[in-house]
Amino acid sequence: MKQVLHFIDGEFVPSEDGRTFDNINPATGERIGTVAEGGRAEIDRAVRAARRAFRTWGRTTAQERAAILHRIANLIEENLEELALLETQDTGKPLTLSKSLDIPRSAYNFRFFADFVKGLSTETFEMEGVALNYALRRPVGVAGLISPWNLPLFLLTWKVAPCLAAGNTCVIKPAELTPMTATKLAEICKQAGLPDGVLNVVHGFGPDAAGQFLTEHEDVDLISLTGETTTGKAVMRSAANTLKRLSFELGGKNPNIVFADCDFEDAIATTVRSSFVNQGEVCLCGSRIYVERPLYDKFVAALVDRARQLKVGDPLDAATDVGSLISEEHLARVDGFVRRAVEEGGRVLVGGRRPEHLKAGAFYEPTVIVDVDETCEITQQEVFGPVVTVQPFDTEEEVVRLANNTHYGLSATLWTSNLKRAHRIAGELEAGVIWVNTWFLRDLRTPFGGMKQSGIGREGGVHSFEFFTELKNVCIKL
Ligand SMILES: NC(=O)c1ccc[n+]([C@@H]2O[C@H](COP(=O)([O-])OP(=O)(O)OC[C@H]3O[C@@H](n4cnc5c(N)ncnc54)[C@H](O)[C@@H]3O)[C@@H](O)[C@H]2O)c1
Numbered sequence: 236m237k238q239v240l241h242f243i244d245g246e247f248v249p250s251e252d253g254r255t256f257d258n259i260n261p262a263t264g265e266r267i268g269t270v271a272e273g274g275r276a277e278i279d280r281a282v283r284a285a286r287r288a289f290r291t292w293g294r295t296t297a298q299e300r301a302a303i304l305h306r307i308a309n310l311i312e313e314n315l316e317e318l319a320l321l322e323t324q325d326t327g328k329p330l331t332l333s334k335s336l337d338i339p340r341s342a343y344n345f346r347f348f349a350d351f352v353k354g355l356s357t358e359t360f361e362m363e364g365v366a367l368n369y370a371l372r373r374p375v376g377v378a379g380l381i382s383p384w385n386l387p388l389f390l391l392t393w394k395v396a397p398c399l400a401a402g403n404t405c406v407i408k409p410a411e412l413t414p415m416t417a418t419k420l421a422e423i424c425k426q427a428g429l430p431d432g433v434l435n436v437v438h439g440f441g442p443d444a445a446g447q448f449l450t451e452h453e454d455v456d457l458i459s460l461t462g463e464t465t466t467g468k469a470v471m472r473s474a475a476n477t478l479k480r481l482s483f484e485l486g487g488k489n490p491n492i493v494f495a496d497c498d499f500e501d502a503i504a505t506t507v508r509s510s511f512v513n514q515g516e517v518c519l520c521g522s523r524i525y526v527e528r529p530l531y532d533k534f535v536a537a538l539v540d541r542a543r544q545l546k547v548g549d550p551l552d553a554a555t556d557v558g559s560l561i562s563e564e565h566l567a568r569v570d571g572f573v574r575r576a577v578e579e580g581g582r583v584l585v586g587g588r589r590p591e592h593l594k595a596g597a598f599y600e601p602t603v604i605v606d607v608d609e610t611c612e613i614t615q616q617e618v619f620g621p622v623v624t625v626q627p628f629d630t631e632e633e634v635v636r637l638a639n640n641t642h643y644g645l646s647a648t649l650w651t652s653n654l655k656r657a658h659r660i661a662g663e664l665e666a667g668v669i670w671v672n673t674w675f676l677r678d679l680r681t682p683f684g685g686m687k688q689s690g691i692g693r694e695g696g697v698h699s700f701e702f703f704t705e706l707k708n709v710c711i712k713l
Pocket residue numbers: 381382383384385390408409410411439440441442443445446447450461462463464466467469470484485486487517518617619645685689690
């Protein structure tokens with residue numbers, strides 16, 4: 236039984252009042268540990284430590300910080316097996332995925348921003364004969380970093396790495412359902428020589444708890460959140476009094492648009508992945524599939540056939556494609572969406588239930604629903620599970636209108652061999668990230684984030700540093 240503690244000012248500590256909550260492995264339903272439940276006292280202590288550490292960390296050079304970040308990346312790689320297992324025990328995702336995606340990308344997040352910060356530049360504007368302006372980039376201060384449970388270490392390090400590379404210090408509030416890899420990261424950071432107080436981890440819940448206390452704290456300068464759209468709204472409200480700088484990566488209801496002239500095999504194989512990888516618990520999953528009518532029947536038949544072939548089961552089994560959902564509560568939520576879709580006239584062609592032989596864990600079969608339209612809840616709300624809808628379309632104008640007809644605007648995928656059309660539609664889609672003939676292909680220099688209610692701001696490359704640094708303009712009269 237593991238005891239997961241906070242990490243404050245370089246020490247692993249329990250909560251002052253001794254409160255804990257249970258950590259459950261969703262694939263087995265077993266209690267695998269207890270987690271310290273932080274409150275105001277722990278957030279206060281962590282913020283004080285981060286503020287103190289900022290006075291020196293904020294004055295280190297980019298080279299010094301980059302060297303430590305590279306050491307952290309090395310240690311993540313050296314601890315890959317252990318980190319992958321912790322991630323799988325917390326989430327129920329296949330161990331093969333933790334090993335091939337979550338943990339390697341976490342190490343790469345550190346490497347990428349360590350290298351990027353060394354080449355970071357600022358602007359110079361000359362007023363000929365009058366003055367010279369140049370900008371200085373400085374860290375902002377203490378950051379609150381709040382992360383979700385679906386790609387726990389991957390999405391946490393996507394914030395921590397640029398935050399530290401820029402010279403800020405941080406207090407992390409990991410998702411309550413997935414506390415283990417954030418804690419192991421703290422251990423790794425200490426081992427890599429990161430000074431005490433630069434990175435702190437406080438476990439606990441969101442509303443009226445550690446998460447909210449962090450967003451309200453008067454000595455926290457910025458908040459970076461990845462989570463649900465409703466959480467973004469709550470955080471914006473509680474951060475308003477202290478006017479914090481905010482970066483939000485929120486939910487998605489992403490269209491996957493398939494034209495009849497696509498490379499069929501590529502489109503179908505990638506669509507299976509973009510629908511069901513990580514149990515569909517990826518903010519970028521293409522949960523609304525639109526297929527041009529001449530291809531519709533063939534595409535739906537192939538998708539259903541391949542969804543049926545996916546092996547749902549033990550995350551530790553190398554043959555498993557789809558693991559367990561994050562929790563029983565989330566499974567009930569996902570199933571509720573499917574039930575209501577059926578009440579609204581939807582037809583479940585495959586899935587739509589728990590597998591008979593896997594009742595101990597929160598397993599759900601990959602699910603394909605047809606005969607729904609844009610008025611249905613299932614095509615408007617984020618399900619965040621292995622559930623997709625498929626609808627036919629006839630014209631480009633129609634599919635662009637359907638694709639844009641939600642409050643979300645995170646990502647979109649387009650399948651066509653007509654590049655003129657791809658450029659045209661990419662220009663029209665209301666999404667921050669658009670993939671043509673591919674999905675989830677990531678170049679970390681590019682802007683990443685959502686339009687509309689899918690987020691505020693962009694992460695990646697210089698965009699992460701725009702958030703995590705202050706620019707000061709110096710104007711010198713000549
Ligand atoms: N856009 C992206 O890049 C991206 C990436 C991954 C996940 N997501 C989204 O995240 C959601 C799934 O993750 P989740 O269920 O962990 O999200 P969530 O919003 O429930 O929780 C995210 C984090 O916010 C904290 N939190 C919740 N309420 C809070 C409050 N009032 N104040 C402060 N903190 C609070 C939680 O404790 C957790 O650490 C989905 O909507 C998904 O689309 C988005």
